[in-house]
Amino acid sequence: MVQPMVIASCDAIVHNGLAWSGGPSTYLSAVALAGCLPVQLPTITTPIDPTALLDAASGVLLTGARSNVHPSLYGAAETEEAGPFDPDRDRTVLPLIRAALDRKLPLLCICRGLQELNVALGGTLHVAVHEVPGRDDHRGPSDSDMDARFALRHTVAPAPGGRLAAILGDAEVKVNSVHRQAIDRLADGLEVEARAPDGTIEAVSVRGAGFALGVQWHPEYFVASDGPSAAVFDAFADAVRAHARGARPARAA
Numbered sequence: 435m436v437q438p439m440v441i442a443s444c445d446a447i448v449h450n451g452l453a454w455s456g457g458p459s460t461y462l463s464a465v466a467l468a469g470c471l472p473v474q475l476p477t478i479t480t481p482i483d484p485t486a487l488l489d490a491a492s493g494v495l496l497t498g499a500r501s502n503v504h505p506s507l508y509g510a511a512e513t514e515e516a517g518p519f520d521p522d523r524d525r526t527v528l529p530l531i532r533a534a535l536d537r538k539l540p541l542l543c544i545c546r547g548l549q550e551l552n553v554a555l556g557g558t559l560h561v562a563v564h565e566v567p568g569r570d571d572h573r574g575p576s577d578s579d580m581d582a583r584f585a586l587r588h589t590v591a592p593a594p595g596g597r598l599a600a601i602l603g604d605a606e607v608k609v610n611s612v613h614r615q616a617i618d619r620l621a622d623g624l625e626v627e628a629r630a631p632d633g634t635i636e637a638v639s640v641r642g643a644g645f646a647l648g649v650q651w652h653p654e655y656f657v658a659s660d661g662p663s664a665a666v667f668d669a670f671a672d673a674v675r676a677h678a679r680g681a682r683p684a685r686a687a
């Protein structure tokens with residue numbers, strides 16, 4: 435079978451004084467390792483219509499990023515603390531999420547991606563989850579050693595009988611943690627699939643959809659060496675292959 439295509443989101447990046455579109459290749463490699471063809475949808479200022487790519491693709495991956503979803507998109511005021519922002523990515527990705535769900539394309543949303551999914555469906559975010567009483571610090575060490583930054587640091591507990599538990603089992607798994615924001619009000623239409631020990635929402639799925647999963651951690655980083663990380667990408671790739679074969683799940687109301 436020809437490798438099915440997975441659309442991956444991009445960040446707007448400034449490099450050598452020029453505007454670039456791109457993202458870490460760890461996400462692309464994880465898609466490739468799972469047997470699919472990653473293709474990036476650029477984040478640029480000029481409006482683009484992704485329909486041709488959506489028609490050809492069998493899945494969508496929303497990558498993580500250091501930037502944050504702009505607070506105006508979930509009804510909050512812009513503050514310096516809420517940044518940095520990537521308005522071109524917001525403008526590209528939020529409609530992409532809705533289009534992917536309308537088309538029943540398998541959707542995997544990682545870190546910023548999970549936050550984008552929540553905002554796209556009407557939810558809100560904590561700007562700094564470590565400042566919320568009772569919550570832990572979910573930021574990774576500001577280390578130039580990326581293995582240290584992305585080290586597995588805390589557990590998450592899959593919701594019993596849920597869609598993530600169907601992939602990982604009911605037992606707690608250890609995950610990495612490289613975020614300062616988190617879901618505050620869960621969007622209607624999302625189900626909580628896992629929480630951290632401090633109650634922070636760590637995984638969600640779209641109610642009634644086929645494969646539409648968001649995780650607040652980074653399974654792409656240790657996909658070659660960590661069983662639960664590989665299991666998330668394998669489950670996504672299985673859904674992508676099923677979509678490519680024409681086995682489309684019906685979306686319940």
Ligand SMILES: N[C@@H](CCC(=O)NCCCC(=O)O)C(=O)O
Pocket residue numbers: 497498499500501502544545546547549612613614615616
């Ligand atoms: N910026 C948001 C989203 C978190 C996220 O996607 N982190 C990936 C960053 C990778 C890195 O820092 O190297 C937040 O902080 O909540």
